[in-house]
Amino acid sequence: MMNTPSVQATLDALLENRASSKTLRLAIAVALDTPVGELRELTDILAAKKRYELHLIGPDETIQSLENVATLHQAYLPEDIDNVLGNLLTSGGMDLCLLLPDPRRPEPSAEARLTHASGHSTLTGISLLCPERLGRPLLLADTMINDRPKHDDLESIIKVSQSAALKLGISNPKTALLAAVEVANPGLPVTMLEAEVAAAFANCKTGYVQGPLSMDLAINPSAAKKKKAKGEVPGKADILVAPSLTVARGILHCLTFACEETVVNVLLGGPIPVAVGQRGVSMHETAMAVQFSEIFI
């Protein structure tokens, strides 16, 4: 195994280099069913970092007993939370936002609500992990918004992902457009679309884009070698772009629950970066998502 820095170590190193004394205003959208104990743990973790001023939006009975909180915005119904959140985001009163998973709004609509709340429609969900076996950070997109991205959507997702990779210090990021096969095939329309999009990035100066590529070829150097894959990306991808939201979320859930990778999520493209929590993960990981979002201020 390689000595790969963890997600926490990667984020700490990035934020240390850009440390400023400014306190960041963080809006946290709480769900009705968020256990108070977990929320207290989260706010304690965030408060201990001494970087954030916490502004909670949610049901009174859940948020009123919390300490370390600057303001409380009482809202019970999901649409009320959306309205408060939308006002906070568009008024310029917040630097960051955290969406906690809401069981009343089964995924993926839980994330899509930000589109509604912020009025922006070009959001992209980016997830970060640092798999020990790869020896480098890996980004996955779009894990939250675009159901079946078309050409323009994919171009946008790639550009946002490249920009995120550069913020993480990855120069000339290598993007793999994921599919089941490596050769464009009219029987698999996604592969034709990905080949077109990859061609559109042929002269890209920001990094390399290649597709269609299967998952093993994208990240596994020995699979790429065995299959004699050509190009800069096979075996070395820094960014994985999924062909659909269903696939992206499937990968995200595989990584989180079947592979036990730490994965943190951020929504980019709105007025401010938005950290997105995931059900079933620890509050420490949720706090890491906030740190991840901070990189994009």
Add this chain to the structure above:
Amino acid sequence: MPAELPFLDQPLKSHHQVIERAKLIGRTHGLSSVVVAAAEEDDVLAAMYACKQEGISDAILTGNPENIRKALDLAKVPADSFDIIATESDQESALKAANLAASGEADVVMKGFLKTSILLKTLLKSDNGLRDRELVSHSALLYVPKYGKLLNVTDGGTIPTPDLRQKLVVIQNAVRVLRAVGVAKPNIAVFGSGESINDKYPETLDAQDLVSVAAEHWKDEINISGPMPLDLAIKKPEDLNARINDQVAGYADILLVHTLEQGNIIAKTLIQFGDAIFMGVIAGAKVPISLVSRSDSMMNKMASIALAVCLADFQRRNIPALPSIIANEQEIQ
């Protein structure tokens, strides 16, 4: 005539158990015979040799004898390890394999150095005798260490975008594979990005229709639920803070996907990041069809062949899997 091997009364839980079961079948009934169509592929030959050494299966090779001998040499396999049947084209290799399987001389067909489409087209031509009454589909049976049981991701290999009728047959084939490894009443999660039905996401509507039809007709044979995201399929609802009462949630045996790329990418993610062991088989024909990839590890290849041997043993017993609910199934291939 050897005594019949008792059928499994407990589900197999790992690839090791699948391999041990295949060995037991071999010890009881003699080694299963795998015919390799177009065997000029060193990687496949190495796997076949390892299977023979381990007591999982024997092989018959079809193809160009000179090229096969070169491939055996490259794979460091003794030249006299297997019988070779000389053919002059990929089509003839596939046809010979089909004939051997149809006549009962081979229990499993394995893809060698030829296109999958050529192999399947030849095997499934009705006059070659291998077409069963069903559509064929690919099952990626995965042992995921952190899940602790087998998960069949299907179909990530043969049908790009199955419609409702095809998905019903994919379920039949997937259940047959799971029965072969001892899962009596499989839990089937119909894949989705979320668990709610939403007009904006057509797959959620498809999942709803599929669950409704399958649950009505097969209520005694399977548990089925969906749309269901992968986290809910493999993690208990209480671990996800999800207030859902569902007998499939957290215990899925089958993940039924809507497109080939969904199945392929999910399976490969589990392999590449989760140390999953992959066992791939095409089910639905009269004999299992085994495909291994050059990039598969030797363990994956051996486990895939072992699974095909277990499936062949199950099919030989004529144990019913799922009753058909579709008329004219042969029209939907």
